[in-house]
Amino acid sequence: MAVPLLDLRLQYAQVKDDVQRRMNALCESQHFILGPPVEELETAVRDYTGCGHAIGASSGTDALLAILMAMGIGRGDAVITTPYTFFATAGCIQRVGAEPVFVDIDAATYNMDPVKLGEYLRKKCHAGPDGRLLTAAGNRVRAIMPVHLFGCVCDMDRIGALASEFDLPVIEDAAQAIGADYPSSSGKRLRAGAIGEASYFSFFPSKNLGAFGDAGMATCREADLAAQIKLMRNHGMGAQYHHEKVGGNFRIDALQAVVLSAKLPHLDAWHAARRRNAALYREEFTKLGLLDRITLPVEPYAASGVKNHHIYHQYVVRVPDRDKVREKLTAAGIGCAVYYPIPLHLQECFASLGHSAGDFPESEKAARESLALPIYPELTADQIREVAGALAKALT
Ligand SMILES: Cc1ncc(COP(=O)(O)O)c(C=O)c1O
Structure with a gap:
């Protein structure tokens, strides 16, 4: 008997009626860019994950780009992640002009090894003249980006402790981990996407929550950062045709949002x-x-x-x-x-x-x-x- 790696037709059969009903309603409205369907999904993801703010994006990759741009990370900066992940994690760091810095994974979980992260921060970085943490190449360390690979959350207590010690924000690469829970030592159950300062999900069709094409979502804790990510998602545009920043077109399609809203309850x-x-x-x-x-x-x-x-x-x-x-x-x-x-x-x-x-x-x-x-x-x-x-x- 042949067994495929994935067969999405079986999942579609479960959501078909709801997806088609929602898609039909959207087609009747002819409102395809942002608006209520996107807001409905953003609210549902916020409630599901417990994150502060959720901002739909055209892919996981674009959600990460919007986050990095919103945090002002660029040339002269560095972001720490692991080399055992999908390309986009480090690709986006390099695309905004920053240095991707790698620390190795833990052999058992495939996730960032907090011991190696500590060693990197303590032994390989140095303080610049203004006291800021610099890499060997002289770039300023701006964030730590652990990847919850294969659907298991990283050791966020230990990574978070190092982030606090070195005063660095944590950006979770939660592309593969929407809905994954983490038993924080604080006694709280935290969910991927609601642990670090910012995070993002991918809704690539093969993901546990998959769109009918590319889609993603950025999440973050603070309203100010959410406003910046929203700005970056839409050409840095606040009031119509007033561009406060140079952003991109990182908007999620309303068509993808209705598909995802139909799937999320499952x-x-x-x-x-x-x-x-x-x-x-x-x-x-x-x-x-x-x-x-x-x-x-x-x-x-x-x-x-x-x-x-x-x-x-x-x-x-x-x-x-x-x-x-x-x-x-x-x-x-x-x-x-x-x-x-x-x-x-x-x-x-x-x-x-x-x-x-x-x-x-x-x-x-x-x-x-x-x-x-x-x-x-x-x-x-x-x-x-x-x-x-x-x-x-x-x-x-
Ligand atoms: C770990 C990881 N990071 C980033 C991405 C990028 O997401 P997307 O394909 O939605 O752009 C993916 C998805 O493939 C991923 O698995």
Whole structure:
């Protein structure tokens, strides 16, 4: 039996009526740019995540650009992130003229390692003449951007403590993590997008909450920053044709907003189904005796009692001889993918940063070993058994 990596048609069947009703209403109104459908989605995302403000954008990438521009981050600045993430995280930092600075990931979670972040801030940065924190290249460190990779929130207590110590804002890359919960040591359940000073989500179609094309959303804590992000989203325009800043066209389409508004009420059930699938995989891999050959994803917050402790945007295992295993699974009709085969510090476009192989060993190792298996909510138990069986065969 072939099992695809993702089949969005099954999800569409669940929301089709509501999506079509909303789309029809929008078509009748012929109001496609911003307006009530976008505001409805922004309010729903704000309420769902508990963030202060939510601003719809044309993609996750554009949401991040709007945030960086709104924070005035540009030439002479630096933002700290990890090299094991989708390109846009660091691409946007470079696009606004700032220096992307990488710290390595934690091997178990694939997320920014707070110990390495601390080492970087303490040992590799220095204070400039005005006391501001500078990178070795002389750029001013302006923000820390941890990435909640694959749907599990970073260790935000430890990252937040370092951010406070060095007086830096945190921008969450929550592109893959809408709805992911974090059990903060304050005793509060916090949700991705509502932890740092600013954050953003991607609604790329394959995301847990996916649009019918590109879409994204910026979130932030303070009203002043929200106003700046809104300004940047629409050509820096306050009053009509009065441009206070040079922004861009980063507006979310109203058509995408109505699709997302129809899907959002289903999101928690879809997250739960993804977690159920992850638990089924564990059972199957255990039965097949594979646990000493493959490494399963960890669930660092499972015991905390928060609901969406992992939302499994991707279900990523580590396997020996990954490329061979991938070939065998593909030949057997099992959808699988590599996120991400080349860590960002080794990408051609970042050659000017001067990194070489060996600089971020955990990111490089993850890029060699990781393999994403199908995890979408509508997978059946039979399909999961099929994938597990095919993986067992591919490992022999
Ligand atoms: C970690 C991460 N950051 C940023 C992005 C960019 O989002 P988008 O594709 O919506 O521009 C993505 C989405 O692919 C992502 O997974």
